[in-house]
Ligand code: NA
């Protein structure tokens with residue numbers, strides 16, 4: 001009873017336009033006071049702090065900082081000019097390139113939020129110039145960045161592998177195919193939308209023009225080299241690659257192009273700090289909120305009620321996916337996985353469901369959870385990075401979520417697709 | 426929903442007879458099916474069976490209530506009642522616990538280590554007091570097996586270790602010990618180890634065997650060194666205020682059960698290592714057992730860490746070190 | 762957005778000037794903290810990576826400083842973001858309401874938010890006191906943890922002041938409007 005009343009308060013507060021940070025803190029504390037009154041409430045503060053302290057999260061402000069620098073300088077434009085000259089004449093090209101870049105970047109940085117921070121702004125600027133609707137392009141960025149978790153390296157898969165003893169290598173391979181499916185779905189949608197909305201194409205450019213913009217852009221290719229090359233060759237961890245992209249942005253914009261002055265860096269850094277705070281206070285509040293939920297063992301109680309006894313394999317997969325999806329909406333995916341995996345994994349694996357299948361479905365829900373309203377870290381990040389109201393970002397996400405959902409449902413109904421790689425490789 | 430509102434046995438009324446319903450919240454640092462999880466569940470089963478369910482145990486696995494240092498605070502503030510808390514993670518709060526970070530301190534004979542962890546006055550006298558000062562009651566120290574090195578090349582002599590990016594728990598004593606052995610120690614976040622090993626961002630790492638298996642590190646490494654440079658030790662602790670409110674019979678029951686589970690855990694962890702080893706052997710990783718001479722070369726290099734411990738281990742550190750060294754020596758004489 | 766409209770309300774010129782001045786100075790301090798922290802964090806991480814690959818020597822402390830820096834950014838930014846109305850909210854339903862309801866609702870949101878912030882600030886203060894009591898130090902630098910974590914109650918307290926100020930400013934503005 002108490003639980004449902006608190007959930008009602010949560011949604012009412014959200015509707016009434018309370019800052020989401022306040023909603024999560026207030027309802028988390030109410031839950032603690034009513035359902036676990038013996039607790040020392042400082043645990044709530046401790047959980048807020050430790051939710052933002054994870055080392056891997058450091059990449060996010062670094063990518064935001066690098067992006068802030070290059071957006072004020074020339075890098076972004078030079079790179080995008082080059083892309084325009086190469087594929088600008090293809091219908092839907094900008095949308096497809098945005099999806100491809102987000103997917104690629106997300107796949108290596110391992111963090112959807114870092115992806116939005118790093119390449120969201122330049123991609124969005126250019127797409128707006130081409131006549132794309134803002135909410136459309138934001139929705140695309142929010143969702144294609146989500147694919148990051150499915151394509152290796154993936155912290156979610158490593159964590160799941162650790163908790164369940166599933167081979168991370170197998171999970172990595174198995175994640176690639178659904179990841180590509182979703183990307184292709186996005187690309188197709190972009191193509192169709194470009195035709196239907198008659199988004200103008202650029203005139204086809206000459207080879208000498210292309211060569212000229214290549215020369216202008218050549219230094220900016222350092223970014224993918226640092227990030228993709230650095231991580232895959234093992235020179236950098238994702239966090240270090242993020243730090244190096246700040247250094248490279250500094251060298252390019254301040255020393256080479258001289259568009260940004262050293263003293264400009266202070267306001268840029270301050271703005272990075274504010275954007276980081278806006279995203280991270282939600283991670284903090286969400287972390288404390290989910291702590292109290294797992295402390296009260298609410299997921300365990302709910303699963304028992306929902307599953308009953310003697311469920312079928314399909315029922316288990318559906319309920320499991322729903323639980324993970326809803327949890328990943330509210331809380332950080334790693335926390336959701338820590339709480340739910342011990343509940344569902346034994347059940348599902350005892351029914352003969354392959355651990356890799358379970359892992360990929362869990363990862364799918366984690367991905368979806370970050371892009372689905374009302375709570376989605378990617379949506380929040382986009383709001384903060386683009387400085388746009390929540391509703392405007394949310395407006396554009398639905399077509400992509402539908403594509404996500406279609407792939408998701410196919411995988412739940414035909415889980416053998418996930419392990420099809422074993423017959424291919 | 427949410428049928429979990431009953432508080433734990435911290436009602437405050439000091440019941441003298443063991444007839445009160447008690448719910449124990451017991452957290453540990455590892456994943457489902459790992460050594461600590463098996464330990465806690467064994468404790469749960471035994472206690473629940475013996476009391477016919479009057480005492481129940483809720484088990485919280487790694488990550489559900491936060492990381493290791495979170496768990497420690499939650500134990501202190503009474504959010505949880507019981508925990509398995511590894512000294513490796515508590516050095517920032519109880520510096521004396523860093524004794525467990527000194528490599529080559531323990532014997533290569535596991536029976537010796539078992540005896541010392543079970544009995545040493547260093548642990549149950551001086552060190553236990555330090556826990557008590559922080560509001561915790563340590564019950565028993567126990568072990569989760571020898572530590573192993575993994576790498577993409579064999580490590581048999583100090584020359585091999587030179588300049589290696591070696592990952593260990595990010596505490597200053599462990600980092601220092603690898604520096605002394607000539608490596609370039611890395612405190613890589615545990616979530617990043619797999620990727621960093623795969624991409625070569627780090628060259629090797631140390632962990633107990635069951636963890637190397639459950640975290641799949643053997644998938645991305647070519648060599649496994651049975652180096653016996655260390656054992657992974659941990660301790661079962663409770664919030665002391667909470668424990669003292671329990672009826673005396675219940676306190677005794679719990680203490681006895683922990684002792685039983687502790688004895689049981691020694692065989693259990695051995696079986697887990699064997700299981701892990703059998704699985705790892707199926708992969709194409711090469712396994713190298715270090716000889717006593719080879720171990721001694723590393724041992725000599727890492728010796729200065731003992732001084733570093735005395736220096737940073739706070740009050741009583743010297744005494745703890747000397748006592749445990751003497752106890753290990755005595756046990757070796759008795760058992761070897 | 763509606764917040765900015767309210768702040769331009771007439772009346773109380775004298776007191777607003779003092780208010781404004783304090784506000785401006787305080788915003789500057791916040792911006793400086795955020796900016797210096799971000800830059801310090803970048804220097805640490807870049808420095809560590811450079812040292813690691815070119816000189817084969819890691820700075821053990823860089824990760825630690827990075828993690829502490831992120832705590833500083835997260836909590837020291839709350840107040841500034843509150844002042845600028847930048848915290849993320851689900852504005853859809855709100856935007857449909859008549860202006861008058863929006864104003865009343867805004868007052869309600871500000872005062873409740875202020876209450877939540879002062880309470881969390883108090884809890885965070887207790888947490889810091891606890892850290893001081895147990896004397897926890899950071900892993901590598903062995904620096905007292907409570908010193909850094911003091912930014913947490915401070916950050917919430919600043920956010921409390923922000924929401925409270927907004928509430929006061931808006932309620933006086935609102936009264937002025939209805940009376941005229
Ligand atoms: Na990825």
Ligand code: NA
Pocket residue numbers: 328329330368369370371372373374375376377
């Ligand atoms: Na969501």
